[in-house]
Amino acid sequence: MSVTDEYLANNRRYAEQFDGPLPLPPARHVAVVACMDARLNVYGILGLAEGEAHVIRNAGGVVTDDEIRSLAISQRLLGTREIILIHHTDCGMLTFTDDAFKQSIQDETGIKPPWSAEAFSDLAVDVRQSIARIKASPFVPHTDQVRGFVFDVATGLLDEVV
Amino acid sequence: MSVTDEYLANNRRYAEQFDGPLPLPPARHVAVVACMDARLNVYGILGLAEGEAHVIRNAGGVVTDDEIRSLAISQRLLGTREIILIHHTDCGMLTFTDDAFKQSIQDETGIKPPWSAEAFSDLAVDVRQSIARIKASPFVPHTDQVRGFVFDVATGLLDEVV
Numbered sequence: 001m002s003v004t005d006e007y008l009a010n011n012r013r014y015a016e017q018f019d020g021p022l023p024l025p026p027a028r029h030v031a032v033v034a035c036m037d038a039r040l041n042v043y044g045i046l047g048l049a050e051g052e053a054h055v056i057r058n059a060g061g062v063v064t065d066d067e068i069r070s071l072a073i074s075q076r077l078l079g080t081r082e083i084i085l086i087h088h089t090d091c092g093m094l095t096f097t098d099d100a101f102k103q104s105i106q107d108e109t110g111i112k113p114p115w116s117a118e119a120f121s122d123l124a125v126d127v128r129q130s131i132a133r134i135k136a137s138p139f140v141p142h143t144d145q146v147r148g149f150v151f152d153v154a155t156g157l158l159d160e161v162v
Numbered sequence: 163m164s165v166t167d168e169y170l171a172n173n174r175r176y177a178e179q180f181d182g183p184l185p186l187p188p189a190r191h192v193a194v195v196a197c198m199d200a201r202l203n204v205y206g207i208l209g210l211a212e213g214e215a216h217v218i219r220n221a222g223g224v225v226t227d228d229e230i231r232s233l234a235i236s237q238r239l240l241g242t243r244e245i246i247l248i249h250h251t252d253c254g255m256l257t258f259t260d261d262a263f264k265q266s267i268q269d270e271t272g273i274k275p276p277w278s279a280e281a282f283s284d285l286a287v288d289v290r291q292s293i294a295r296i297k298a299s300p301f302v303p304h305t306d307q308v309r310g311f312v313f314d315v316a317t318g319l320l321d322e323v324v
Contacts, residue, residue: 003190004244004309010209011320018318024252026200028165036216036232038188041205044212047172054198057219059232065277066228070198070221072267073279078254082166090186092240105234109300115227117235138271147166156180158173 022051024078030054031074033130034086035061035093039153042086054080060093061086062118062126063133072139081142085130086158087123088151094121123150127161184213186240192216193236195292196248197223197255201315204248216242222255223248224280224288225295234301243304247292248320249285250313256283285312289323 030053034042042048042055054074056067063085074080098117106112120126127148135143149158192215196204204210204217216236218229225247236242260279268274282288289310297305311320 002244002307003192004246004307007192007208007210007246008320008322011207011318014206014209015318020201020318021252021315022201024199024201024254030165030169031198036193036218036236037186038213038215038217039182039184039186040217041210041212043203043205044176045173046169047176048169048203050203050206051200053200055200055202055219056198056221057217058228059218059235064228064231066220066226069226069275069277069279072275073221073254073263074198076267077258077263082164084166084169090183092186092235096239101235101239105238105301108303111300113231113234113301115231117231138273139267139275141270145164145166153183156173156177156182158170160170 026051026053026078026080028052029079029081030084031056031071031080032084032086033061033063033067035059035088035091037088037091040086040088040151045151045156045158060091060118060120060126063130064118068137068139071134075140075142082145083134085127085146085148086151087127088153089123090153091123093119124161188213188215188240188242190214191241191243192246193218193233193242194246194248195223195225195229197221197250197253199250199253202248202250202313207313207318207320222253222280222282222288223292225292226280230299230301233296237302237304244307245296247289247308247310248313249289250315251285252315253285255281286323
């Protein structure tokens with residue numbers, strides 16, 4: 001049995017106690033952008049309940065065109081107003097460089113990825129860059145409540161980047 | 163007090179019972195790609211525990227360059243092997259077209275976004291396209307265990323797209 005099949009069995013138990021449907025627009029008008037890291041249970045970390053906030057995640061919790069697309073849809077079509085960015089300690093993105101990662105892919109496949117791998121060497125600097133990318137975008141209309149944090153995978157605490 | 167501040171108060175309570183740190187690589191070797199929708203608590207839906215799986219999310223749960231970047235990092239650097247894609251009923255992406263959304267942004271800001279909004283009109287067709295995009299990518303090495311589902315926001319159940 002694959003892990004996917006185990007998770008599908010979990011889903012059937014989840015559905016037995018499920019109480020839906022909730023409305024489509026996020027009830028608390030918040031969008032979260034966080035790293036995909038397996039240790040970041042965003043629902044636990046923030047105490048989010050179902051239906052409250054959009055959750056956008058990728059390698060690093062960085063802001064590229066696709067996160068701008070998601071935030072534009074979130075704010076313009078579904079009414080969110082606050083943005084919470086979450087990076088975290090012990091992040092995989094601190095362990096390699098764009099050049100080395102892309103070269104290793106080119107060595108194996110013959111093709112260099114056309115995208116940046118978005119590796120970074122300093123968590124706070126990258127949180128600030130993510131905030132700056134959001135504020136610089138003409139497509140995200142509400143940027144007066146954008147705050148960034150580093151989640152400590154040892155303590156469970158969010159530390160705000162100022 | 164902003165909603166963000168309320169969530170930070172939740173975080174302090176979360177940290178009081180936090181037991182970390184867990185290892186960096188996902189213990190179950192799974193990556194999930196899901197819609198950002200507020201009603202999709204991926205941890206609940208799949209019964210995921212902290213540390214088990216990467217979670218990648220965006221508007222629609224679609225696969226663009228940024229999801230390929232995240233999946234490439236997930237598989238090549240952190241050892242995941244299975245991919246679970248999750249779209250859902252009552253999705254916002256079913257309610258607009260790329261052309262109309264981008265035109266509305268251009269009307270307001272004077273600039274048409276250079277990206278596709280990734281709207282779709284059929285959930286199963288888009289799940290199949292997402293699987294096809296992953297399998298077509300030269301940068302995601304392990305694609306023999308990629309399965310796609312539609313989450314029913316009324317029942318809580320995942321329905322596999324075949």
